[in-house]
Amino acid sequence: MLVKSLSILFFIISVSSEKFRFDNYTLYKVIPKNVEEIQVLQNLQNSVPEFDFWDDVTPVSEYVNVLSKPELKGDLESFLSGAGIDFVVTLENIQDVIDKETKKHYTRSDIRSMTWESYYTLEEIYAWLDDLVAANPGVASIIIGGKSHEGRDIKGIKISHGTGKRVVFIESGIHAREWIAPATTNYIINQLLSSTDEEIKTIAHDYDWYIFPVTNPDGYVWSHVGFRLWRKNRSPYGSEFGVDLNRNWNDNWLKESVSIDPTSNVFAGLGPFSEIETRTLSTYIMDMADRIDLYLSFHSSGQILLLPYGNTTEPLANYHDAMQIGRRAMGALSVRYGTQYTTGNIAEAIYFATGTSVDWVKERLHVPLVYCYELRDRGTYGHLLPPEQILPTSEEVMDSIVEMIIQAKRFGYMNYNSASTITVSMTLIFAMMTKLIL
Ligand SMILES: [Zn+2]
Structure with a gap:
């Protein structure tokens, strides 16, 4: 899905060889109720690149996921509350989820x-x-x-x-x-x-x-x-x-x-x-x-x-x-x-x-x-x-x-050249020929 820039964050991680940690980064599900709230969210997306919008805000958006770094969570929540926009915290600390993603490893013996x-x-x-x-x-x-x-x-x-x-x-x-x-x-x-x-x-x-x-x-x-x-x-x-x-x-x-x-x-x-x-x-x-x-x-x-x-x-x-x-x-x-x-x-x-x-x-x-x-x-x-x-x-x-x-x-697609179609056709032709001969 779409996301706007995160220039500051990306610059930091681009020049660093350390694996970036997302400790206490919080994922929100923000649910706009009307066109005005969508407009407010679009402005937020365009004006504060530190908030990582995982979905673009569009006129048909039912929700958008927004990721916030720990130090900006208070600002985000008070902004949304002040604008009357509904939101829920879906992941309090995304690093917990990330830590569980790659537990098993592939072994070539099997x-x-x-x-x-x-x-x-x-x-x-x-x-x-x-x-x-x-x-x-x-x-x-x-x-x-x-x-x-x-x-x-x-x-x-x-x-x-x-x-x-x-x-x-x-x-x-x-x-x-x-x-x-x-x-x-x-x-x-x-x-x-x-x-x-x-x-x-x-x-x-x-x-x-x-x-x-x-x-x-x-x-x-x-x-x-x-x-x-x-x-x-x-x-x-x-x-x-x-x-x-x-x-x-x-x-x-x-x-x-x-x-x-x-x-x-x-x-x-x-x-x-x-x-x-x-x-x-x-x-x-x-x-x-x-x-x-x-x-x-x-x-x-x-x-x-x-x-x-x-x-x-x-x-x-x-x-x-x-x-x-x-x-x-x-x-x-x-x-x-x-x-x-x-x-x-x-x-x-x-x-x-x-x-x-x-x-x-x-x-x-x-x-x-x-x-x-x-x-x-x-x-x-x-x-x-x-x-x-x-x-x-x-x-x-x-x-x-x-x-x-x-x-x-x-609907008439994907029929040609299939092995089963050819088999059926050949069987039919053979049957017809047999009938004609008999
Ligand atoms: Zn994609």
Whole structure:
């Protein structure tokens, strides 16, 4: 989600090699009741960069998460109370939550040691992908989608039970601190390779899956070793670091919800695709664009399924089909744990935002179905979703992907070239020929 600048804080942590601690930093859920209160919050967001707004304040905001450092908590609370704006403290001391996030570590002697009870480092995720490929020869292979500023690979996995199938593409972890996104993506990879569920086995076999759990590897590493709440990549701009990689794609670049200020958390870079991560990954995607039927991007938080576009509320392209498919998928998502998602296009559901990957994929590459998940939760933990919620989040998302593909087929998408369709057609042709001969 969107955040404004935190220039002073970022400057301190950018020049320090110490891991930043968030002792007694408090997370608030602020709930505006009307347009006037939204206006007051927008002014606060723009005028006091020390308050870290985890969500942009928009006319449709039901709540915003705001993080305050200890010495400013009194000021924030008295300001909100004075303005009559409702708020609750959701996390009194976020360092307590951070301390519990990475308890388990991946050991290479057993690929099942990747559990869904902890968040893993980039090194651990990449090692796990290598081990999965070794354990699934002929089905899984390592793919490299691009490079990062600090020279890391954007490493992913291809799951394929045959050649020439249509593609489901998953791009995850482009915002570093949204750790639930790579965690959920890893679960999806694991399910596609090892589930005994017939529906999951079918979708695993019917498509070629190209999956990148961490498309911002430098930022992800920094969110583990330096600053837990880092969002951008790590390329230097003067004394500042980082471009918001999901504002850097070449589609309506710099039009909405972005900044040209390198201290901002939504700094869009010096031009479209100025960053090596977006430049290399977009080239990789473009080279296979005509094979992609479904493109999914994973973020947190807010429990929203977003459709392009972020620059207009107009229902463009196959919007109505995509909405129906998305809503039904979110219906399936809600069955297991009752988790409710809102479905809508980016501009109408949360905010105007441009230069995003999903808009570029939809508008420039004409991929038929493109969705962005804003995963759990709705304002309690935000980007610090506790590890106990990794498994339920992942399970319900997997349910939704199965349903999304079933519904897409009903609406006439994702049908061609699937192994089962070809088998059925060949059987039918053979039956007809037999009948004719007889
Ligand atoms: Zn995000």
